[in-house]
Amino acid sequence: MATVATRTLTYAEAVNEAIRISMRQDPNVILLGEDIAGGADVDHLVDDEAWGGALGVTKGLVQEFGRGRVLDTPITESAFIGAAVGAAATGLRPIAELMFVDFFGVCMDQIFDQGAKLRYMFGGKARCPLVIRTTIGAGLNAAAHHSGCHYSVFTHMPGIKCVAPSTPADAKGLLLAAIRDDDLVLFFEHKLLYGLSGEVPEGDESIPLGTADVKRVGNDVTIVAISRMVHQALEAAEQLAAEGIEAEVVDPRSLSPLDSDSILASVAKTHRLVIVDEDNPLCSVAHTIAAIVADEGFDSLDAPIRCVTAPHTPVPFSPPLEQAYIPSPEQIAAAVRAIL
Amino acid sequence: MATVATRTLTYAEAVNEAIRISMRQDPNVILLGEDIAGGADVDHLVDDEAWGGALGVTKGLVQEFGRGRVLDTPITESAFIGAAVGAAATGLRPIAELMFVDFFGVCMDQIFDQGAKLRYMFGGKARCPLVIRTTIGAGLNAAAHHSGCHYSVFTHMPGIKCVAPSTPADAKGLLLAAIRDDDLVLFFEHKLLYGLSGEVPEGDESIPLGTADVKRVGNDVTIVAISRMVHQALEAAEQLAAEGIEAEVVDPRSLSPLDSDSILASVAKTHRLVIVDEDNPLCSVAHTIAAIVADEGFDSLDAPIRCVTAPHTPVPFSPPLEQAYIPSPEQIAAAVRAIL
Amino acid sequence: MVVTERRAVELTGETLLGMYERMVLIRVFEETTMRQFADGQIPGFVHLYAGEEAVAVGVCTHLADSDFITSTHRGHGHCIAKGVDIAGMAAELMGRRTGICKGKGGSMHVADVEKGMLGANGIVGGGFPLACGAALTAKVHGTDAVTICFFGDGASNQGTFHESINLAAIWKLPVVFVCENNGYAEATTFAYHCSVADVATRAAGYGIPGVIVDGLDPLAMFSAAGDAIARARRGDGPTLIEAKTYRFYGHEEGDAATYRTAEEVEAHRRRDPLITFGAHLTGTGIATEADLDGMRARAQTTVDAAYAAGAAAPWPDPAETLDDVYVSYRGR
Amino acid sequence: MVVTERRAVELTGETLLGMYERMVLIRVFEETTMRQFADGQIPGFVHLYAGEEAVAVGVCTHLADSDFITSTHRGHGHCIAKGVDIAGMAAELMGRRTGICKGKGGSMHVADVEKGMLGANGIVGGGFPLACGAALTAKVHGTDAVTICFFGDGASNQGTFHESINLAAIWKLPVVFVCENNGYAEATTFAYHCSVADVATRAAGYGIPGVIVDGLDPLAMFSAAGDAIARARRGDGPTLIEAKTYRFYGHEEGDAATYRTAEEVEAHRRRDPLITFGAHLTGTGIATEADLDGMRARAQTTVDAAYAAGAAAPWPDPAETLDDVYVSYRGR
Numbered sequence A, B: 001m002a003t004v005a006t007r008t009l010t011y012a013e014a015v016n017e018a019i020r021i022s023m024r025q026d027p028n029v030i031l032l033g034e035d036i037a038g039g040a041d042v043d044h045l046v047d048d049e050a051w052g053g054a055l056g057v058t059k060g061l062v063q064e065f066g067r068g069r070v071l072d073t074p075i076t077e078s079a080f081i082g083a084a085v086g087a088a089a090t091g092l093r094p095i096a097e098l099m100f101v102d103f104f105g106v107c108m109d110q111i112f113d114q115g116a117k118l119r120y121m122f123g124g125k126a127r128c129p130l131v132i133r134t135t136i137g138a139g140l141n142a143a144a145h146h147s148g149c150h151y152s153v154f155t156h157m158p159g160i161k162c163v164a165p166s167t168p169a170d171a172k173g174l175l176l177a178a179i180r181d182d183d184l185v186l187f188f189e190h191k192l193l194y195g196l197s198g199e200v201p202e203g204d205e206s207i208p209l210g211t212a213d214v215k216r217v218g219n220d221v222t223i224v225a226i227s228r229m230v231h232q233a234l235e236a237a238e239q240l241a242a243e244g245i246e247a248e249v250v251d252p253r254s255l256s257p258l259d260s261d262s263i264l265a266s267v268a269k270t271h272r273l274v275i276v277d278e279d280n281p282l283c284s285v286a287h288t289i290a291a292i293v294a295d296e297g298f299d300s301l302d303a304p305i306r307c308v309t310a311p312h313t314p315v316p317f318s319p320p321l322e323q324a325y326i327p328s329p330e331q332i333a334a335a336v337r338a339i340l
Numbered sequence C, D: 001m002v003v004t005e006r007r008a009v010e011l012t013g014e015t016l017l018g019m020y021e022r023m024v025l026i027r028v029f030e031e032t033t034m035r036q037f038a039d040g041q042i043p044g045f046v047h048l049y050a051g052e053e054a055v056a057v058g059v060c061t062h063l064a065d066s067d068f069i070t071s072t073h074r075g076h077g078h079c080i081a082k083g084v085d086i087a088g089m090a091a092e093l094m095g096r097r098t099g100i101c102k103g104k105g106g107s108m109h110v111a112d113v114e115k116g117m118l119g120a121n122g123i124v125g126g127g128f129p130l131a132c133g134a135a136l137t138a139k140v141h142g143t144d145a146v147t148i149c150f151f152g153d154g155a156s157n158q159g160t161f162h163e164s165i166n167l168a169a170i171w172k173l174p175v176v177f178v179c180e181n182n183g184y185a186e187a188t189t190f191a192y193h194c195s196v197a198d199v200a201t202r203a204a205g206y207g208i209p210g211v212i213v214d215g216l217d218p219l220a221m222f223s224a225a226g227d228a229i230a231r232a233r234r235g236d237g238p239t240l241i242e243a244k245t246y247r248f249y250g251h252e253e254g255d256a257a258t259y260r261t262a263e264e265v266e267a268h269r270r271r272d273p274l275i276t277f278g279a280h281l282t283g284t285g286i287a288t289e290a291d292l293d294g295m296r297a298r299a300q301t302t303v304d305a306a307y308a309a310g311a312a313a314p315w316p317d318p319a320e321t322l323d324d325v326y327v328s329y330r331g332r
């Protein structure tokens, strides 16, 4: 493998860079969302004052690509996400931002009935090369309308691909692949990871969708963890290592398609599985992974499969409640110990 | 147990009867939906000409309860389902009809961000005694916008209860309980079951939500099946019985809360589990049941858990494709044989 | 708001005959489809466009393949007006492999992106945002393509109507919103479900022109659409056209439509666009009765051949269920 | 559409003083909240209502506890105007167990159904349908309760606006839609995001009255709301009121609001409703400067006490995370 130069970027910067690279390469890539540029018709704004999205992730892009390609939208998610679907079906490669995933309820028809099904309903004679970026996750005390994960809902839906990176490098590489992909991709960015720094390759280095990544090697138990939970799992693994337990931490990175082969291979080695998911438990990706392993990996298993997830509740506001809501390294370590 | 008189009703009639009984008992119960009465302001309609819902399930109710309690709505699911939420929070007990579950995308915010979360966000100081009736299921060649199941999406959501009856008796008993329940209940009626006849108790005999029902007793394998799939499973069980294999068919009836105890008890007896679900597989109720058993019932299991579900595709239109889409008795029987 | 009277439009006899031909083709397709459905040849739900031909044809006569339309559950007429292949449509409605969507879509999802037809739609109001998107593509690409969004009176209350027209208005998207107000949404009357007497009134809420047109008159439709399309192509943004029209049959096949009086149906049938437009053509000497009869006969031949081919065509293979979920991999 | 000028309204001195008192309480609550947020006492997102007091108070002065309101992410002012307990609010914003929602909701979800306050809302446009529902309850129960739906200019483009106003109009629901047009949706200007110059224009699309009001003037708000509420209670259906107002601070705490010019902010601050309404009260001899200062001081005492109590209150127990998902059973 050729060495690729890297530098330290935050997760937010990595997302921004992937978009910038893609927009430079392909004039069909456009960006749309609420305040995605920021202050659409405000002339006095000096460059870096434009919001660049509610959380600043797309800052600077309107300066390079102009308001013809970085479009602020009204607060009408059905209209602009549906427009992104229509644009994708007719020749553009839009990147739309759904500010918080919790808002999916106001625009889901355009995503799952139109965007996701269009190709199938049309007998394969259409494409929907659209990326919908959205933010997920608890931890900012943003309460029940701004803190959910809910990628399970999209993973459920045929015609949608789902990606949930846990590191800056994955965020960049997977987003490059997602933008280039000819299918509808939901790209889930965890709000608490935006500030995380890490080494990120320079240039146009994409990571194929549907490939898991082993974030830590170990022989005693497999911990599959999604998005920010990868870091909770790694912390749990450190705690366990102190006790002589070596956990393997597998990050699926893309939830649909899911690289179940990598998960099964790890379980075949460790014989034990704990799954960590910040989403609510019922009909979750965690449960899907458990179901796949309970079928295809049954003979490898020496112990029950444990899922460590958020509880079956909305996300509470108050800090101690929200902390209780988010799966902790301690809970993960305890789940591992219980099946050893 | 006191004997309760029964008579033969179709599943559609059973639903209708449960609503009628509830509306007679409680003036706060109202009905709203598109053409739920039918021909709202058309005076020349003679009684039984009013549609009573697109599939005729609520026929006759407007004649008894009047247009003040059986309200036709415009095609604005967000507005009228959200209005049902607001009405439920302020003293009514509405029953809203979402004509096909596939339309959930146009109104999901009002269901899951408003109705389902209201009580939690308000610290327990509000209630949402609302039933949303909707139709599910493939088999009418109604294609990708009118044939899905998608109860998994609602089962995922905290604050929502999900019920999916498979027989006329269950439909009536569970709907009576749902209307009386103080929480938001999604009630999934399978379109292909509407014409099914069965013995249904007279009067106000409700069935508690959260209780599974063993539809067939057997010792060799547990088949958990949902909604119409109960009948496919029973057919498979007959095929298997001819080979000397006795399957136990468990119908969870309510998906949230889920009576996992009954499922685990059956698996503890049979040591083998096949789950049948007409919904798409990823993040499905099937996978959740598999995950629960792979954890809590792991020690009972003598074989991999198999899920027989619809494929990860939208519902195709063409009859042979749609038939391939729906889990068949043959597929179920084959799944059982494979793990024996 | 402007109420468009039927205006003298400069149209060649050839164009007029072409319009009639399209209209009669739609009518014959629909009436044949009705029989095929009754014969059990067409599975699923079928919503006929018969009676509304003047709308689709009046509008689409302005369009090239590079222009787009979005459609509804009542989409056959839009497809035919936009030039979608009749045999492909018939086979699709029958669920055959040779269908334009390989049997995956059926009546409610007929589509042909190559022809600029972005699909019938099973979701009422589903097409509004898609139309904005197709128009956005034209705007970003700098072409003069226009997009027409057809929708029903029932759809005019959906949230997507509002969101999309506002978006199109502020972005000055080249899109024309065409409401086919046939007076009913299923069994519910327009007078009940809508808070205003004319959908076109709502245009004022978006600062765009709103136009009421006699949707039974193809020439009125042609001229109103022409103005709106020109405006859109010029970059001046969207227009809302309300075509007052009528569906000759029930909401869907199987609906007895008892919510309509016989007198009401009769009154509209007397204004059948094929009769009135046919009379216009014969009256102005552009065609003879025999010409018109010939066109209808040719349409019938085309449609019969399409259905015959469909009936003879193979069913899709069950394994195809898994195809075309994604571009890059197969469902499972 | 009617543009409501400030009208002479017959109000007792007591009512006027009560209005001022509510307004100053909102202002003091918001400015104290700002400091508490800066001090790290309030987690999460906080959107201040300061500057818009005349709207909530002008409207809610007409209401009893049996009337309902729906609110927005910028909900503190609506809560206070509707009589929600200040201590319960402060503790809620701080996430304490004694909060009005037991710490589950926070700033974006403050609610008090007993007081007819159906919740702030984290979803822009989320309140429209809920308001129709509360109004439907009144209609079915045959009471004269009215529901007010507060929403922002940004929300006026959401689909729920359109769907809900149409529904309220055809059902003649007793609801009043009050748009707080503060010129911005986050960093996006009203001029950009909305296709018409006045939201009230859209009323014509639903056949209901649309009224533009000076949202910095509590008396103009009072009189416009009075007309609309009376109409609603009479059973004549909804009204759309557009209050032209301004938020004195950023979209949320942390927003420097550089998209607004200093001059624009200054111009609005000069028309601060507390200053102008205060001047009206002193000018007409209803109150002295000292009276007004006294009210402000008392408000400050109330709010300070509320925040002090909040700071001293216990945190919820982590086990409470599982409470109140359902009435009948506990989450897990």
Ligand SMILES: Cc1ncc(C[n+]2csc(CCOP(=O)(O)OP(=O)(O)O)c2C)c(N)n1
Residues within 6 Å of the ligand: B034, B075, B077, B099, B103, B106, C072, C073, C074, C122, C123, C124, C125, C151, C152, C153, C154, C155, C156, C180, C182, C184, C185, C186, C251
């Ligand atoms: C979101 C949604 N809600 C409801 C339906 C069911 N439905 C199909 S067609 C229809 C009536 C549509 O009326 P209109 O828009 O006037 O079109 P028309 O049938 O008159 O052409 C309804 C309610 C649907 N398909 N989608």
Ligand SMILES: Cc1ncc(C[n+]2csc(CCOP(=O)(O)OP(=O)(O)O)c2C)c(N)n1
Residues within 6 Å of the ligand: A034, A075, A077, A099, A103, A106, D072, D073, D074, D122, D123, D124, D125, D151, D152, D153, D154, D155, D156, D180, D182, D184, D185, D186, D251
């Ligand atoms: C459905 C939805 N989309 C986007 C947001 C993010 N958001 C929160 S407040 C806001 C601006 C609202 O503007 P406006 O309605 O004018 O209210 P204001 O903040 O000016 O009071 C936005 C975009 C949201 N909360 N909900």
Ligand SMILES: [Mg+2]
Residues within 6 Å of the ligand: C152, C153, C154, C180, C181, C182, C183, C184, C185, C186
């Ligand atoms: Mg109609």
Ligand SMILES: [Mg+2]
Residues within 6 Å of the ligand: D152, D153, D154, D180, D181, D182, D183, D184, D185, D186
């Ligand atoms: Mg605003």
